Amino acid sequence: MKTLVKAIVLSISTAFIATSAMAAPQDHQPPKPYAQQHHKAPAPQHHAPQHKQVYKKVDPSRDWKVGQKVPNQYQSKVYKVDHSKYKKLSKPGRNQQWIKVNGDYVLMNVVNDKIVKIIAG
Template identity: 50%
Template structure:
């Protein structure tokens, strides 16, 4: 009987502590100004330059564009590839990933 009473008390304390912690955590960070900061994505037409090497995270096939015609872009020369990054178009050399041309898509 004593064990059951002790377990009931412990369970009640755990539920009370966790619910009050959840209530504090739901908006506490925002009220104190310690919430997450939003990082702006890289904007190729502002941050990148011709001759510069494209960062490795943008060399993934998700950024490579095969439909350059539908975006009114010039045909890439042999060994070049168009990349679409944050609405901009970046023509790169596939051998060294250096930027040959940047076409802004958004302002």
């Protein structure tokens, strides 16, 4: 839960910083008189802020507990695994799905997104 709260606070603070940076006055040189513009002007440079979502590397077998909700970023199809390809994974029950996060296997309930079981990888 602390990790989720930290991620939310970090995203909000990053958004505020980016907003204030975009609102700051930009330093531009005044245009040169027409007579001096005989050379091709350089293309304008756009410095758009690049936002990249940064997540702390999570270790589910250490950081997560049974009954806790799986964070949203791990609920996509990218993390889903087929239990039949792994000997240590049992067949998931109704409304359950195995996901693999950083080498650990997590059985989650797909209805309420809560962790049912965690197996260290």
